[in-house]
Amino acid sequence: MPEAVPDTSVEARRGRRWRRLPPEVSILMVLVGLALSFELLGWIFVKQSFLFNEQRLIVMILQVSVIGIIAVGVTQVIIAGGIDLSSGSVVALTAMVAASLAQSSDAVRPVYPTLTDLPVVVPVAAGLAVGALAGLVNGALIARTSIPPFIATLGVMVSARGVARWYTRGQPVSMLTDSFAAIGSAAVPVLIFLGTALLFHLALRYTRYGKFTYAIGANPQAARVSGIRVGPHLVLVYTIAGTLSGLAGVVTAARAVSGQAGMGMMYELDAIAAAVIGGASLSGGIGRITGTVIGTLILGVVTSGFTFLRIDAYYQEIVKGAIIVAAVIADQYRQRSRARAA
Amino acid sequence: MGSDPSAAADGCLLEVINVSKAFPGVMALENVSLRLKCGTVHAVVGENGAGKSTLMNIIAGLHAPDRGELRLRGRPLRLRSPREALESGIAMIHQELNLMPSMSVAENIWIGREPVNACGVISHRELHRRTRQLLGSLSIDIDPQAPLRSLSIAYRQMVEIAKAISYDSQLLIMDEPTSALTERDAERLFAIILGLKAQGKGILYISHRIEELFSVADEISVLRDGRHVGTDTPANLTRERIIRMMVGRELAQIVPAAPARAGAVRLAVRELTLEPHFRDVSFELHAGEILGIAGLVGSGRSKLAEALFGVSPAGSGRILIEGSEVRIGSPAAAIGRGLAFLTEDRRESGCFLTLSVLENLAVAVLGRDFVRLGFVRGRALTRACEAMSRLLAVRTPDQHERIENLSGGNQQKVLIGRWLLTSPRTLILDEPTRGIDVGAKAEIYQLIARLVERGAAVLMISSELPEILAMSHRIMVMHEGRITGILPRAQADQVRIMNLAAQ
Numbered sequence: 001m002p003e004a005v006p007d008t009s010v011e012a013r014r015g016r017r018w019r020r021l022p023p024e025v026s027i028l029m030v031l032v033g034l035a036l037s038f039e040l041l042g043w044i045f046v047k048q049s050f051l052f053n054e055q056r057l058i059v060m061i062l063q064v065s066v067i068g069i070i071a072v073g074v075t076q077v078i079i080a081g082g083i084d085l086s087s088g089s090v091v092a093l094t095a096m097v098a099a100s101l102a103q104s105s106d107a108v109r110p111v112y113p114t115l116t117d118l119p120v121v122v123p124v125a126a127g128l129a130v131g132a133l134a135g136l137v138n139g140a141l142i143a144r145t146s147i148p149p150f151i152a153t154l155g156v157m158v159s160a161r162g163v164a165r166w167y168t169r170g171q172p173v174s175m176l177t178d179s180f181a182a183i184g185s186a187a188v189p190v191l192i193f194l195g196t197a198l199l200f201h202l203a204l205r206y207t208r209y210g211k212f213t214y215a216i217g218a219n220p221q222a223a224r225v226s227g228i229r230v231g232p233h234l235v236l237v238y239t240i241a242g243t244l245s246g247l248a249g250v251v252t253a254a255r256a257v258s259g260q261a262g263m264g265m266m267y268e269l270d271a272i273a274a275a276v277i278g279g280a281s282l283s284g285g286i287g288r289i290t291g292t293v294i295g296t297l298i299l300g301v302v303t304s305g306f307t308f309l310r311i312d313a314y315y316q317e318i319v320k321g322a323i324i325v326a327a328v329i330a331d332q333y334r335q336r337s338r339a340r341a342a
Numbered sequence: 343m344g345s346d347p348s349a350a351a352d353g354c355l356l357e358v359i360n361v362s363k364a365f366p367g368v369m370a371l372e373n374v375s376l377r378l379k380c381g382t383v384h385a386v387v388g389e390n391g392a393g394k395s396t397l398m399n400i401i402a403g404l405h406a407p408d409r410g411e412l413r414l415r416g417r418p419l420r421l422r423s424p425r426e427a428l429e430s431g432i433a434m435i436h437q438e439l440n441l442m443p444s445m446s447v448a449e450n451i452w453i454g455r456e457p458v459n460a461c462g463v464i465s466h467r468e469l470h471r472r473t474r475q476l477l478g479s480l481s482i483d484i485d486p487q488a489p490l491r492s493l494s495i496a497y498r499q500m501v502e503i504a505k506a507i508s509y510d511s512q513l514l515i516m517d518e519p520t521s522a523l524t525e526r527d528a529e530r531l532f533a534i535i536l537g538l539k540a541q542g543k544g545i546l547y548i549s550h551r552i553e554e555l556f557s558v559a560d561e562i563s564v565l566r567d568g569r570h571v572g573t574d575t576p577a578n579l580t581r582e583r584i585i586r587m588m589v590g591r592e593l594a595q596i597v598p599a600a601p602a603r604a605g606a607v608r609l610a611v612r613e614l615t616l617e618p619h620f621r622d623v624s625f626e627l628h629a630g631e632i633l634g635i636a637g638l639v640g641s642g643r644s645k646l647a648e649a650l651f652g653v654s655p656a657g658s659g660r661i662l663i664e665g666s667e668v669r670i671g672s673p674a675a676a677i678g679r680g681l682a683f684l685t686e687d688r689r690e691s692g693c694f695l696t697l698s699v700l701e702n703l704a705v706a707v708l709g710r711d712f713v714r715l716g717f718v719r720g721r722a723l724t725r726a727c728e729a730m731s732r733l734l735a736v737r738t739p740d741q742h743e744r745i746e747n748l749s750g751g752n753q754q755k756v757l758i759g760r761w762l763l764t765s766p767r768t769l770i771l772d773e774p775t776r777g778i779d780v781g782a783k784a785e786i787y788q789l790i791a792r793l794v795e796r797g798a799a800v801l802m803i804s805s806e807l808p809e810i811l812a813m814s815h816r817i818m819v820m821h822e823g824r825i826t827g828i829l830p831r832a833q834a835d836q837v838r839i840m841n842l843a844a845q
Binding site for chain 2: 206207208209211212214215218219221222223224225226227228229281284285286
């Protein structure tokens with residue numbers, strides 16, 4: 001490796017300044033580019049503005065805010081060098097549990113006939129707790145045994161969906177209280193998403209928790225030698241991710257004003273995609289919440305843009321897949337040119 | 343087994359002529375020449391880092407030489423890949439065997455070259471017939487259908503040799519073939535080597551076990567610091583002469599530690615055992631002292647360091663720090679006791695390659711300091727890290743540069759800085775100067791000397807004897823998991839240490 005002596009030539013300084021730009025800039029440009037293309041196509045094909053429509057923008061973010069909440073947790077798992085496939089199933093399970101405790105007294109067939117019209121804090125707390133528990137199981141499996149995170153969370157993914165179905169023997173839960181439904185109404189999910197993102201953005205950047213999460217993902221062996229208790233820390237990271245899936249489940253139930261065992265299908269993959277588009281590296285040690293938020297918005301723009309242009313959902317999925325792969329290729333290319341420049 | 347060079351004097355198989363190879367910061371080989379005759383074993387010996395592996399990698403086509411040339415049977419040989427080497431009849435048998443445990447012996451040998459019938463389906467009968475024939479010609483008694491994982495290391499190695507021969511190789515490179523073998527298995531390997539010699543093959547043989555060279559080699563070449571020191575027949579050499587040829591150098595750049603007066607006992611180890619790596623290890627380390635640990639690779643030195651630091655806790659025995667017995671079950675516990683551990687492998691267990699210099703410096707101290715209510719005190723931490731990196735003269739554009747973009751020496755300084763931030767009282771340094779250039783080495787020696795002057799106790803593992811001799815107050819030598827001697831500096835010299843390390 002060449003000696004890294006400070007190089008003061010103009011070109012090197014410009015190169016360094018370019019590399020010093022936050023890594024989100026490139027992905028932000030992709031977001032802006034996509035939005036502008038839809039704007040342009042909108043004027044050509046449907047004679048409407050895509051962006052200057054407050055309603056559409058809110059709906060757009062609203063649609064992806066549940067994915068966004070999950071992605072905030074999944075990003076932390078990915079930074080720590082892991083993966084969480086269980087999020088979608090945990091959304092279903094926690095939506096069921098929360099809904100069952102949020103039924104109003106005029107429900108026809110309440111799950112718990114004696115427990116209706118409870119204060120809103122009860123179903124929310126129950127949803128979060130069940131999510132945390134699922135995350136705890138993930139974390140404990142990964143930290144205590146040597147099975148890879150992919151397998152551990154795959155197991156929990158399958159089981160949690162089963163528990164969600166078993167919970168009401170497959171019956172949906174409906175007729176929820178107004179105070180619970182309020183969590184999912186208007187822009188509340190968007191605020192929850194952005195609040196969660198801000199909280200964990202700060203946690204990752206400014207707390208010991210964050211520093212240790214990056215360190216474990218970058219090199220678990222070196223982390224252990226440096227005195228980090230890797231196992232307990234991983235349990236914490238997965239528990240946080242589970243809790244956020246639980247929160248996403250609560251929001252999902254509130255938005256739909258019901259709980260169904262089929263909720264959250266494939267959400268885990270969308271969340272992973274959002275994190276990866278946002279620059280998180282599946283080899284661990286790299287990723288940021290800001291990138292994930294932008295990644296989530298990109299997914300939202302694509303979905304909403306295609307609907308706006310009245311293009312079939314099939315094409316939407318094809319393009320989404322291509323964007324995920326393109327984002328990772330672009331990121332690798334950037335990393336490599338960065339290493340070369342140094 | 344006697345050597346009979348006269349019978350093999352008929353032809354020269356491989357000539358290495360004035361080959362040089364530089365890697366960034368190191369001259370790995372300088373004007374090395376070598377001749378291998380058909381039907382002979384030519385042993386190449388030298389300390390770690392003497393250039394043996396580089397030379398073998400050049401002959402096997404992994405690296406291209408910067409200067410000089412290779413000749414095979416008198417014809418110039420230009421290799422661009424291991425594949426081309428194999429096609430020219432040169433095969434390397436690696437220290438780490440490249441075989442697939444779940445497949446059979448026959449499948450392993452012929453992988454990619456399986457005999458197929460007219461429909462493109464592998465003919466297992468033909469495969470097994472060929473394998474039996476091949477193994478028979480080498481007098482190796484293995485069932486071609488046995489899955490590889492059912493075989494011992496020794497037999498796997500024989501499969502690897504058979505595979506090499508199956509390419510019709512004329513030249514075999516064996517890189518420490520006996521390092522994992524028992525004496526009886528080694529004898530069996532020597533018998534196979536004898537058979538290969540009779541078939542007229544030439545063998546380049548690398549080994550740390552000097553004794554066995556006298557029974558297996560026809561010629562011995564010694565490399566030191568990338569240079570060819572000499573070649574002779576075993577009859578004209580003795581074990582002592584070979585060792586002297588291997589180590590006979592002075593490292594002028596070394597700054598010896600100030601001969602500080604050793605203080606109180608900082609660390610006492612009593613009958614520490616971790617099977618199968620080391621047993622009954624007892625010693626004391628004083629404040630203001632550097633205790634060097636010498637020994638060959640696999641002598642248990644690094645495992646001992648890992649046990650002391652709780653990376654792989656010892657099975658039995660006692661560790662006393664400043665007089666009181668402690669249980670060290672994890673690195674976190676060790677750090678709490680004022681220990682620090684610079685690991686042997688910078689990339690594997692040291693650096694967080696994707697993180698910045700600052701984050702790499704800060705990671706160990708964050709467990710104890712610079713954190714209030716979970717929040718990192720960013721400004722104070724940055725100041726401390728900047729001061730540390732100035733103190734150690736880390737050459738980096740700035741603190742936010744990724745550590746992977748720094749040179750090896752600067753990475754090592756960052757890792758040392760990581761531990762100095764925790765203000766340790768006892769440092770365990772495993773190969774602190776491995777793979778870094780001479781300038782950075784000298785800086786690290788000075789740094790260690792300064793620490794010891796201020797009362798730190800240092801346990802330093804190193805494979806470089808001159809380094810151990812110049813730096814240590816006492817030298818502890820290990821061999822196969824046991825301490826074979828603790829020498830005061832005044833009584834230690836390289837020949838003595840090598841004798842203890844390779845009994």
